[in-house]
Amino acid sequence: MLNQILSHTPVYVWAILAFLVVRGVAAARTRETSMRKLFIIPAVMLALALEDIGRKFGAGVPAWAAWAVAAGATMLVTYRFGRPRLAAGAAPGRVRLHGSWAPLAMMMAVFCTKYGVSVALAVQPALGRDTTFAMLACALFGLSSGWFLGRLAGDVAAWRRLQGHAVGTARMA
Numbered sequence: 001m002l003n004q005i006l007s008h009t010p011v012y013v014w015a016i017l018a019f020l021v022v023r024g025v026a027a028a029r030t031r032e033t034s035m036r037k038l039f040i041i042p043a044v045m046l047a048l049a050l051e052d053i054g055r056k057f058g059a060g061v062p063a064w065a066a067w068a069v070a071a072g073a074t075m076l077v078t079y080r081f082g083r084p085r086l087a088a089g090a091a092p093g094r095v096r097l098h099g100s101w102a103p104l105a106m107m108m109a110v111f112c113t114k115y116g117v118s119v120a121l122a123v124q125p126a127l128g129r130d131t132t133f134a135m136l137a138c139a140l141f142g143l144s145s146g147w148f149l150g151r152l153a154g155d156v157a158a159w160r161r162l163q164g165h166a167v168g169t170a171r172m173a
Helices: 002-007 012-027 038-056 061-083 102-122 124-130 132-170
Strands: 031-034 087-088 094-097
Touching: 002 102, 012 102, 038 061, 038 132, 061 132, 087 132, 094 124, 094 132, 102 124, 102 132, 124 132
Parallel strands: none
Antiparallel strands: 031 094, 087 094
């Protein structure tokens, strides 16, 4: 059965996996980047989750509610208890981003969740109409969405503090 599942997986799925691995490995290195680029992965992961929910489970309120509750709660926890990872960059508008393997782990969790849900629905199409399955799958999508959005919110808050510190330092000079 595993051979059947893997052989029926479209090639673009493996391309997405490769992209996520490359981005995740890159995130493990401390690097300098623009604030704008910090929005890319959270936006991509959010779009993938929302598209998947809409395509697989439609407009059902329980599925979307499960996603929203999980995303909101995880975003708040990640924002509140997340470790700061930004420092001032060498040039204006740039930030130094501390490396972490956590984004790779989360991207792999998202990929595995999406893949697992897709396989489950291919094997048992009736699961697409099962409210419990839809809510569980959407809550898992919400956990990952919330984590990425919470980290982004923390990054934006840290960047604003850096900007305020730079303005305060300039005024003292």
